Amino acid sequence: MRKVARVVLLDPEDRVLLLHGHEPDDETDDWWFTPGGGLEGDETREQAALRELAEETGITDVRLGPVLWRRRCSFPFAGRRWDQDEWYFLARTTQTETAATALTELERLSVAGARWWTCRELERTHETVYPTRLAGLLRALLDEGPPPAPVTLDTEIV
Template identity: 85%
Template sequence: MSAEPAEPAGPAGDAHGGGLRKVARVVLLDPEDRILLLHGHEPDDPADDWWFTPGGGLEGTETHEEAALRELAEETGITDVELGPVLWRRRCSFPFAGRRWDQDEWYYLARTSRTATGTLGLTELERRTVAGARWWTCRELARARETVYPTRLAGLLRTLLDEGPPARPVTLDTEIV
């Protein structure tokens, strides 16, 4: 499998199944413009792994912004952030944990001065499928041989760092795995 997880490492928050899942993700940058990515894998196959931005599904009447901040806190322990604009939007569909997930993802820019992370808010499935977190430079990301989602993240990050946030969210190519 080479799919992106919906929660930190899987779509654990969508118990009802079916339909298009609304997801808020965070492109979290530190003072050195490094991006935080989480390392996840398929529940029963740690070798089937990938890197991805923190984030997950909206709960109840939550806004995308509220979900982005909640998910970031749950998955990383980082709460002292400045949430910026929506950078990108993406639709994706992938198998994970025995089912197919169809998602509408919004990627928010956020900045933090804190680089220590913790995972106290993970669900049971997330605890089984999140292998850690790492801060990546743009150069490291561009050279990575590991699977990273969204697939063009290195180029998107380079454009963001060179040109700043887009005037309105950029719609990324749909990814279907």
């Protein structure tokens, strides 16, 4: 089980930053997802969240908040199956320009860019977004604030 830290990054307008990913050999098999990735060495999930955010977006001016959600997922990608235990951290920033600064080779082949999304845009999109309930989760977060303890989301198996 791969330990993963993800970031629900909100800008001053409460837009969330998502990355646009696709299968390395098929750009039509695509989806949107939060920045983040696997822990390296003995780093904490908080350290991994900030490192991954910086590598994938260039954004370093961040206030990292609490863990919002936890999710287990399993999915095929790049010719293998990935089984992950993901923690989603809330973060805020005023820095909205993005630039991937340190993508891995696999990320260079599979990440097509980044976009700030409003909650309304997420609620209306027909594009694939992970986690699949992100629009509702974001709406609850914006309306009610962070949960008092991390919420365990349904396991997603693709």
